[in-house]
Amino acid sequence: MTATALITGGSKGIGAAIAARLADEGYVLTLAARSQDDLDNTAARLNTEVHTVVADMKREEDVRALAASHRERFGRLDVLVISAGVGTAGPIADMPMRTYERTLDVNLRAPIVLIQETLPMLRAAAAANPKSGAKIIVLSSITGVAGEANLAAYGASKAALISLCETVSLEESARGVAATAISPGYVDTDLSAWKQSELDPSAMLTVDDVAELAMAITHLSANAVVPNIVLSRAGNQLWRA
16 A cells, blocks of 8 residues: 655655655655645645645644545555744743744644644554554754754754654554654754854755655664654764754
């Protein structure tokens, strides 16, 4: 039976790069993002069946509807990729609570809801393919491992995602469902555009760097659990965003 994947933030950046790699390996895909035009443009470049869903990750009803739409279209789920996220910058002393709440809603609450909604499909896929199991891949950040000034809400949300992946694997890996956080430094995407005045994009990681690691996770056996992969940029500091 054809393997399926659901990717949030799948129309651009890291999510689109992972989608392209999964398509090349024969997966059929559900891509979710906020813009139908962006989804259509990305889907047109992929050599596979693509189901697109417009969803805003800060709206819980959209997250639940996304899972239901994938289930209705494909009926199974082998790989869940949570790539959608928002970035916030500024000192914690000046952070409005609405900024904190939006960051936590998109970066943490939505992944929790989506994992809850898709776990029955992931468990079923793992049972049907016990050698490989099913995978959850969550895009965290190196700021969830080592804090960076002016990224309090963002870093806290990404640290929580690392813990979430660890807990999901503890609870579900015996059923063949494992979760991995990927925690890169700055990647050359729209989300990092604000940083380009002080960090040249040529010094950033590439979306293909992250996609390569995501694909490696999908190739692991069900016996393997990788809680977190940290991807640092080249330079004289190991834990550098």
